[in-house]
Amino acid sequence: GESVGLHLPTLSVQEGDNSIINCAYSNSASDYFIWYKQESGKGPQFIIDIRSNMDKRQGQRVTVLLNKTVKHLSLQIAATQPGDSAVYFCAENSGGSNYKLTFGKGTLLTVNP
């Protein structure tokens, strides 16, 4: 079946560097995407979302890019800090549903001081 997936299960970066976390999706009918951050012992925390009528959206130190041609989503974190260390995963709205999400399995980001 169609599912959300990630290219890299782990990513290690130096403090101050920029981080890029990737996500591939296969459901061409999906039109809403979310990035979550999950720290150890906590629930997923909403970071940023993007709708399919946009290619790019920026937040505080984060940017999400959407490439519908190749069904690819990425999260860019600028000037990565130790507090950014967490599992990041993407979600899509399962073929256009307005409340049901399909989640990727996650990428572990480790920031080295």
Place this chain on the structure above:
Amino acid sequence: DVKVTQSSRYLVKRTGEKVFLECVQDMDHENMFWYRQDPGLGLRLIYFSYDVKMKEKGDIPEGYSVSREKKERFSLILESASTNQTSMYLCASSPRGVGNQPQHFGDGTRLSIL
């Protein structure tokens, strides 16, 4: 900020027990969800509710039921707990709104069935 509160952070129960997991949200959201999270499998939807007394099966409803008697509260029930239901359980809520809205999660209940 949205606050989703799960009643227990850790819970240990025995096989065959009836287990209740409680979730409360304070943002008047119409939609509420129960997921389980297992290593290597990600988040899987058990049940969701889009209104009081309404419920829909998710991807893995077997062995579970839910109750939504009030808008702010969504309960997950393990009718007869089994060891394969040992997992992290996450509750989430989202507004109905126009178009898609993000789901907001609680901090989870780590349930162990012995």
